Amino acid sequence: MTDSPPISLDGTSLTVDEVAAVARDGRRVAVTESAREAVRAGRERVESVLDAGDAVYGLNTGFGDLVDTRIPPDEVDDLQTNLIRSHAAGTGRDLSREEVRALLVVRLNTLLRGYSGVREVVVDHLLTLVNHAVHPVVRSRGSLGASGDLAPLAHLSLVLLGEGEADVEGGSGTERVSGAEALRRVGLDPLTLRAKEGLALINGTQLTTGLAALAVFDAERLLRAADAAGALTTEVTMGSTAACDPAIHDLRPHPGQSASARNVKRLTRDSEIVESHRNCDRVQDAYSIRCLPQVHGAARDAVSHLREAVAVELNAVTDNPIVFPREALDARASGTDTAAVVSGGNFHGAPLAHRLDSLTAALTDLAAISERRVDRTLNPSVQESHLPPFLSPDSGVRSGYMIPQYTAAALLAECRSEGRPATDSTPVSGGQEDHVSMSATSALATRRTLDRARRVVSVELLCAAQAAEFVDGLNHGVGTGAVYDAVRAVVPPLDEDRPSHGDIDALAALVGEGRLDSVLFDVVDDVE
Structure with a gap:
């Protein structure tokens, strides 16, 4: 890893050149305090929606064509873990080191806007992977570019659960180990995902954007x-x-x-x-x-x-659904007095x-x-x-x-x-995702x-x-x-x-x- 100062990530100012520096030169990254505050506020909005008990896509319903299936409260966390496992269905060559690093830093940056509703611990796990050169093994084929780059991002996210595999860099070179071993080597415990977090990790254009940033450079x-x-x-x-x-x-x-x-x-x-x-x-x-x-x-x-387009996308919210402060949206949006959850198409x-x-x-x-x-x-x-x-x-x-x-x-x-x-386009998910x-x-x-x-x-x-x-x-x-x-x-x-x-x-x-x-x-x- 380089000795250069870390690049500050705030969810709004990541550049093409910075992505290349992280991907190619091993630049470390840091998360600004203002971004952390946005993440915490976003999570509070998710919790308020959960407490209200309404059916909200991505929090307590199924996905894709299973959108109308309501998930019992005691199975909401299992839903998020199962989502990661089931979507890790990629094939083809493994992404290269630089491609994985680009994917990681772009995924981390977009979560910092606070509209995805993940906990701060998810951010810190991703931050550690980047800064300690832990690179999940990600299969390159399987994304349709809507609802985002689902399969590649699921392969990345498996490692956060202590599953899948990762290439870990160290003094004796690079070694491929299990996801659990990779986390152990950098002092992390496997995540137990909470409501919305599994979907937030895999829903978005981060593989496309990371590869496009390297292509521009x-x-x-x-x-x-x-x-x-x-x-x-x-x-x-x-x-x-x-x-x-x-x-x-x-x-x-x-x-x-x-x-x-x-x-x-x-x-x-x-x-x-x-x-x-x-x-x-x-x-x-x-x-x-x-x-x-x-x-x-x-x-x-x-x-x-x-x-x-890449300059916009690097700092865009491409998750679905998006969790807004209530005052930001029409009162008809589902949610609570303090939060509103809206399904859109920014993942396309x-x-x-x-x-x-x-x-x-x-x-x-x-x-x-x-x-x-x-x-x-x-x-x-x-x-x-x-x-x-x-x-x-x-x-x-x-x-x-x-x-x-x-x-x-x-x-x-x-x-x-x-x-x-x-x-x-090829329609998928029982026709629910009919244009990708x-x-x-x-x-x-x-x-x-x-x-x-x-x-x-x-x-x-x-x-x-x-x-x-x-x-x-x-x-x-x-x-x-x-x-x-x-x-x-x-x-x-x-x-x-x-x-x-x-x-x-x-x-x-x-x-x-x-x-x-x-x-x-x-x-x-x-x-x-």
């Missing part, structure tokens, strides 16, 4: 890398940066388009290579060079659109699902234009005369980088296979597409840096030179054929871990 990083790769390719193929002139983009002022155009101009600033052919006979570059700002910019705008993941599907499509197009720029460095039919076929110093005897383009094309085909929107969002499916598809697109851009970096070896006596731009150096710090020039899978992996890590970002920010302080 990674996609913004990838877009900067794609701009950098495209700028280097433009330079070494003797392309023009005139298409990135601000005057062009002022006439069509999409924010993302303008940002990518600015990046290319900034990265190629002071480039002797670009200046060397400013007055050449070529009238226009191919679209993959000339339309870089428009395509990259559209992907940027898709990321921004998702970021807006549509606000995230549609934007995730859109981003998946945009990232696929980003990979497509990057692959076409790879072709322009390799293909003897289109590449500049100073570049040898497939960037091999001895083409024919050697294949050079012919096959990395195959890999990029294969990855692009996989991206395209994710193109069908996941937001295609499939938002977690969308989020998982976006994450897969991100990884593939990152590897396509890595192939472009690989080929663009190799093409630079055949540009003699001219300096790169201030940014493209730094990009070339960053590539060469992990991948040597290709003097003779060698396996390139490790080179692609190394460059994917350079991009994915943010090391290329650090280089860009060091040398081009206004890169976007």
Whole structure:
């Protein structure tokens, strides 16, 4: 775990970058006193409703199609435990460490608003799991994105009961143990859930939101890398940066388009290579060079659109039912003189699902234009005369980088296979839940597409840096030179054929871990 100060959680101010810090860097978290007061007030409202004895969904009735089944008072607690056990029906791969940590911190933060009605001890158990690196084993498939991410959240919640399994980090590494053992190691007793708490733990969009937050963070990083790769390719193929002139983009002022155009101009600033052919006979570059700002910019705008939704969702109440102070609602709502309980649909993941599907499509197009720029460095039919076929110093005897383009094309085909929107409802729960969002499916598809697109851009970096070896006596731009150096710090020039899978992996890590970002920010302080 990191020694950085803990991130304060209050239910209203969690950010994408903070989720990434908790998920990836092991940042600890703390709960503000004002949030604790909200949790205690919320629980008092639940208790007042229970004392009144009225039938209230989520407190003393069944769930889904069993909504009309009244639960006897002495079985209300059993109802909540059974809910967790019965809903832990996921399948597929286990969520990764970072995915579980994102899920944990988002689940914890939303409970702090106080509208879910859990006791403070539930909050403290979740807080301990985050801060002591106890990561429940959560199966990745099973969520419909309404009534939220039920199955994954149930797998997480099993550990709070001393059931299920968890990966516990310690001095000797990570060990998978039972939920009961995991709690014992961090000094916690298993929870006995009270009324409303089981439903509050599993009802909401926290898996979708956590995955979407990581996707936003990674996609913004990838877009900067794609701009950098495209700028280097433009330079070494003797392309023009005139298409990135601000005057062009002022006439069509999409924010993302303008940002990518600015990046290319900034990265190629002071480039002797670009200046060397400013007055050449070529009238226009191919679209993959000339339309870089428009395509990259559209992907940027898709990321921004998702970021807006995630910023709301991270601090939203997505539970059902929601427990309000009586004065906040119409008097017709069920409850007491001090509390009102209302069933709504904030658990529905549509606000995230549609934007995730859109981003998946945009990232696929980003990979497509990057692959076409790879072709322009390799293909003897289109590449500049100073570049040898497939960037091999001895083409024919050697294949050079012919096959990395195959890999990029294969990855692009996989991206395209994710193109069908996941937001295609299948009714469940006896028809009571007759329209669901499939938002977690969308989020998982976006994450897969991100990884593939990152590897396509890595192939472009690989080929663009190799093409630079055949540009003699001219300096790169201030940014493209730094990009070339960053590539060469992990991948040597290709003097003779060698396996390139490790080179692609190394460059994917350079991009994915943010090391290329650090280089860009060091040398081009206004890169976007």
